[in-house]
Amino acid sequence: MNSSDIADLLSHPRVIETRDHLHHSVPKHDHMLRVARYAYYLAPILGADQRTATRAGILHDLDSRLGTLTTHGAIAAQVAAELGEPTAVSQAIVSHMYPFGPRPTTREGWVLVVADKIASFTDLTAFVGGLFTGRSIRVRRRLCVTDPFYAARIGRRPHRRLMRQLQQTFSRI
Numbered sequence: 001m002n003s004s005d006i007a008d009l010l011s012h013p014r015v016i017e018t019r020d021h022l023h024h025s026v027p028k029h030d031h032m033l034r035v036a037r038y039a040y041y042l043a044p045i046l047g048a049d050q051r052t053a054t055r056a057g058i059l060h061d062l063d064s065r066l067g068t069l070t071t072h073g074a075i076a077a078q079v080a081a082e083l084g085e086p087t088a089v090s091q092a093i094v095s096h097m098y099p100f101g102p103r104p105t106t107r108e109g110w111v112l113v114v115a116d117k118i119a120s121f122t123d124l125t126a127f128v129g130g131l132f133t134g135r136s137i138r139v140r141r142r143l144c145v146t147d148p149f150y151a152a153r154i155g156r157r158p159h160r161r162l163m164r165q166l167q168q169t170f171s172r173i
């Protein structure tokens, strides 16, 4: 992949922070980078604009926690627009969950649908592969602490909060 298409986005705080967010049991950054990579290679095959599809890939799940399976595409599309991306990028993002959500209206949208499905499968295989070494569990535990969505849930459950305090205590020993 030619990273220069997304170099500015890779160094953007909204993208960097996703290294600490949980998505499909892996860091969300891993997932979004996979989608960007697959979109980059799929775009010429499907006759789509490569740069648009790749940029949509690296942004497509931002703030996904604020929506549902069918609505988070619209939320991420709005975030992309707020970051100054052109309409074509948001259009590609909004329908990436198809058939759970709106049908794509552009070639780049179809690229995102396919890239996201392949990446989700790759996330799963990476997670299962990491179970054998213990890496997947370690990463998941870390992300459950660093992801604000999970941290908030843990804060509402006393036994989880206690477990988290114990984990932090023992990690310092």
Ligand SMILES: [Fe+2]
Pocket (backbone or CB within 6 Å): 060, 061, 064, 072, 073, 096, 097
């Ligand atoms: Fe998504």
Ligand SMILES: [Fe+2]
Pocket (backbone or CB within 6 Å): 031, 035, 060, 061, 116
């Ligand atoms: Fe995704």
